[in-house]
Structures are given as structure tokens and as C-alpha cells.
Amino acid sequence: MRKTPTRTRFTPRLRGAFVSVALTAISGTTLAATPASAAAPGTGTNTTQFKGVNWADPRDNYADDPVVLSGLSLSDTYAQTYAKASRVIAAFRANLGANTVRLPINPYTVNGSYWKSYRGVIDAASDQGFKVIVSYWEGTGTQKDGFIDDEATYWPMWNTVVKAYKHDQHVYFEPMNEPHGYTDTEWADLAAKWLATYPSVPRNRVFVSGAGYNDHVTSVCADPRLKGTYLSLHHYGFWKDYATYDQWVADLKERIGTCASRTVADEFGAPMTTGLDYNKPDATNNSINFIQADTDTFRKLGMGSVYWPGLRTDDTYSIQKLIGDAARPWLATTNQSGADRLAWAWGRGKPVQP
Structure with missing residues (x-):
């Protein structure tokens, strides 16, 4: 029987010059090809085209005001945001081999004046060929309850985003990150309503979150109204005090069911700043068991994955940290063995050494 976890996570475009700088910064970085067994993007037989990280607000993306990603400032203009984001996105690719970034939105970000600047992040990523997953986050306090905070601002937010990027x-x-306030049926109804509201958006550009804390996709996968969409799954080692490697594999597969071909794990993570070595087995360590099990399983099942977080200031899970001048940020990897495990999940690298 599935157990819903208690969620307590640790706590107009400018082109040319900016894009040229970003691409020059990563020239010479050679990425190994996806394994021959992986189907080409868009075939619907797997989701390996999504190799990514989350870029987050230091507050974990839950906010009652605009979300401001780590390394950015609410006072940044579009040009400043675009320039900083171009460098961060280039660093994700150079350091990790990522091609996807997941970004938060909320009505305060989109419906107000900051939207003009925040678009610089999406535009910078898109201009570098990154896939960009834009996800709605709820607010804080009593609003952090797994429900849409206010539909009177939620739908106008999506109207604006869809118009800009469809x-x-x-x-x-x-449509929503971790909709745990709704029953499985209620959430499927709401996701179906989103699709009906925006019929001009191709279904293969929609991520329907798994029910609960995105913790199982079996119910949304079974709903014929959601056919043709991707499904997003979240999976975390802190959901259990301890599990073996095999138990983590079994836990993950139960949450996916027969839906791996549509599913992207767009959040999973473990401590990266505490010195753990994810390249060597350690049966006594829950985090190592978890990361090795997840990355092995993603690779075997042909699933894309988006690590949480690629960048979030003061988060022990963050696999990147900001370095350099604040106006010209770059990133450094906090745990090379963690980066190696991402590469393995994404079809590159070497298996865990005994």
C-alpha cells in the first residue's frame, strides 16, 4: 500500500551578445551520446531527453511574494536577469551536462511587475536550447496546504505564461507542484481542467504532477483525460529513516507502476555538501542507498530526471554553489560523486565501483 510521505524539505528578448558569451563559456565541453538503446526524443517510449536540475528561490519556492532565484535580485532589470541567468544555465551544462531546468512561478511573480524581469530566466534558458519546466508553487503559512491558493489569481497567471510561451x-x-491537498480524483479533475482551458498547448509540453506530494503517478497515468502528457514524480530519501538499495528500487517502482515511459522524476535529491561518496556502495547509509538506487533505476527504465536542487543557496542538497562576482555568476560542483551519479542516470559515465 502506498504511503503518502510527510513533506518537510530541508529547510522583448536580448539575444546575440549574451548567448554568445554563454556558449563560449562552455565551448570544448564534450558530452557523451545517449545510449543507443534510448529512443529518440518525442517517440513516447521513454523520457531520457530530460536531463536537468531545479533552480530555486532560497526559500524553497514557497513565497507570498515573487520568487527570486538564488543568484538573482528582485531589483534586476530584464537585461541583468538575462545576463546572470545565461551564465548560470551555461554552468549547469558545463558542470553537469544538463539540458533541462525546472523553474518556479506564482501569481506574485507573473501577475506583477517582476514578470518582465523574470522572463529573462526563461528566455536565457530557451535561447541556449534548454528545456524549461515552469511549475506553480503555492504560498506559505496557512496557504501551504497542497491546494491552489487563489484561483482568481492562478488562472490569470497561467493565461499570461501560456500566451508568452505556447x-x-x-x-x-x-500546472502545480505537489498538489497534496487534493484527493487523487480531485487532482486528476483539476489537471484535466487545465488541459481543457489551454487546448492550444500541445499535450507533450505539459507535465501533470503525480498525486499527493508528486509521490505516485499511477492514478494520473490511468486517467484517459490526461493522455499524451508527461507525468512528474518526486522521490526523496528522507521519506524513510533507512532503506536498503533494493528497498529503494522497489519503493520507486511501486510509485511509477507501468508508467515509466511517460514519467520524469522532476525532483529527487540527497545531501551533497556533507562529504558523502555516492560512487561507492555503503549499505549502512540511507542516502547512498537512495541515490544509487534512483539513478540506476532511472537509467534502466529510460526515465528523465531533474535533480533537486541544482542551485539553491544554503541547501545541503544543492549540487551547485555560486562563485565569482554577483553580477557575473558562475557555479562550482559541491559533490563530484553526486554529479557522477547524475551523469549515470542520464546515460553517461560509469557504474558504481564495488
């Missing part, structure tokens, strides 16, 4: 093939839409 023709950008790099941008994907995730």
Missing part, C-alpha cells in the same frame, strides 16, 4: 518549443508547463 509557441516556444523549449517551454513545458506543470
